[in-house]
Amino acid sequence: MTLPDSQDLAVHVRTIAQALADAHQTLATAECSIAGALGAALTDVPGASAWYVGGVAPYSARAKEALLGLSPDAFARHGAVSPESALLMAQVLRAKLGADWTLAETGLTGPRGTHRSAKELGTVYFALLGPGGLVVEHELRTGLDDRAANKRAFLAAAVALLAGNISKSVEISVL
Amino acid sequence: MTLPDSQDLAVHVRTIAQALADAHQTLATAECSIAGALGAALTDVPGASAWYVGGVAPYSARAKEALLGLSPDAFARHGAVSPESALLMAQVLRAKLGADWTLAETGLTGPRGTHRSAKELGTVYFALLGPGGLVVEHELRTGLDDRAANKRAFLAAAVALLAGNISKSVEISVL
Numbered sequence: 001m002t003l004p005d006s007q008d009l010a011v012h013v014r015t016i017a018q019a020l021a022d023a024h025q026t027l028a029t030a031e032c033s034i035a036g037a038l039g040a041a042l043t044d045v046p047g048a049s050a051w052y053v054g055g056v057a058p059y060s061a062r063a064k065e066a067l068l069g070l071s072p073d074a075f076a077r078h079g080a081v082s083p084e085s086a087l088l089m090a091q092v093l094r095a096k097l098g099a100d101w102t103l104a105e106t107g108l109t110g111p112r113g114t115h116r117s118a119k120e121l122g123t124v125y126f127a128l129l130g131p132g133g134l135v136v137e138h139e140l141r142t143g144l145d146d147r148a149a150n151k152r153a154f155l156a157a158a159v160a161l162l163a164g165n166i167s168k169s170v171e172i173s174v175l
Numbered sequence: 176m177t178l179p180d181s182q183d184l185a186v187h188v189r190t191i192a193q194a195l196a197d198a199h200q201t202l203a204t205a206e207c208s209i210a211g212a213l214g215a216a217l218t219d220v221p222g223a224s225a226w227y228v229g230g231v232a233p234y235s236a237r238a239k240e241a242l243l244g245l246s247p248d249a250f251a252r253h254g255a256v257s258p259e260s261a262l263l264m265a266q267v268l269r270a271k272l273g274a275d276w277t278l279a280e281t282g283l284t285g286p287r288g289t290h291r292s293a294k295e296l297g298t299v300y301f302a303l304l305g306p307g308g309l310v311v312e313h314e315l316r317t318g319l320d321d322r323a324a325n326k327r328a329f330l331a332a333a334v335a336l337l338a339g340n341i342s343k344s345v346e347i348s349v350l
Contacts, residue, residue, distance in 0.1 A: 028238070029211075035218040036204075036211020039232040043210040046286050046322055054238030056231055057214040063203070063229025066271045067242065096241045111221050147221055 009156060012163035013041055019167040020051035025131065027162070028099035029055035030068070030089045032080065032106040033124065037155045053099045058089070068092045081106050081119050083137050086127040094129050101166060102129045105158055109150040121145050124154045126161055135165050184331060187338035188216055194342040195226035200306065202337070203274035204230035205243070205264045207255065207281040208299065212330045228274045233264070243267045256281050256294050258312050261302040269304050276341060277304045280333055284325040296320050299329045301336055310340050
């Protein structure tokens with residue numbers, strides 16, 4: 001796969017900021033494996049407080065329970081790194097923060113030996129909810145056993161997903 | 176002021192990771208203005224899940240209320256960007272996540288015109304709680320009307336504060 005560069009990232013973030021500001025819509029994030037990298041990137045844009053509500057980085061089981069009210073039982077069937085869990089976290093965060101758009105991310109950055117999941121390293125799942133409900137579920141497999149590269153790839157995928165879907169939705173609603 | 180470089184940042188993060196792993200202690204973060212940059216930096220270290228519990232990025236008043244249970248009334252007297260509010264957020268997050276160490280950050284990144292606070296741009300307040308309670312309150316004023324530079328400086332101050340205090344505490348407890 002082609003790894004993203006920081007210029008693409010900044011372009012996507014500006015697209016997201018402009019689309020949300022134009023539509024007077026808001027965004028919230030749950031970042032299980034990138035742990036705040038997305039919130040930090042989104043708020044690089046001046047005036048982000050007009051549309052970025054905030055987010056959580058529920059890195060541990062304890063945090064998933066305390067911040068989202070999701071006990072380990074909630075993840076027992078599919079595992080915390082799964083499409084089902086991404087969707088569940090997005091739904092809970094949306095109910096809490098009431099943002100128009102909510103993105104949840106859950107993945108395995110690696111390296112090998114630091115986790116006990118059955119999933120392949122470099123796998124990440126996203127669930128994006130928009131004003132009308134679920135917009136898209138997305139899966140990425142980098143195939144890399146490289147924590148830094150996986151974190152960059154997960155972040156790049158997150159902003160690309162937001163930029164594509166939010167700007168498309170805003171265009172449609174303007175037509 | 177001297178602006179931090181990314182190498183200092185990585186050194187501090189490794190110091191934090193080693194000290195927490197050695198002491199079998201945990202850390203949680205609340206990032207009001209850097210919105211996840213600290214969680215993202217801390218979890219660059221492989222194996223961070225052993226000691227990083229997670230965090231919140233309560234960027235808006237809505238998020239402060241929904242994630243920390245702190246209504247605008249809680250900030251009415253001192254403002255959300257104040258030493259008192261940093262301490263309050265650290266205390267609430269500590270009660271929620273039960274980490275040995277909890278750092279809360281609240282600041283004004285700017286640029287001018289994007290906020291309505293009476294505080295000077297480039298001002299940030301930290302409150303760090305440790306195993307025995309309040310460890311340190313810290314204030315930084317960069318004097319800069321430069322959002323990117325302020326975000327970098329706030330992040331650098333956060334990791335320096337953690338590295339200094341956690342490694343010192345671990346040394347003392349080993350003596």
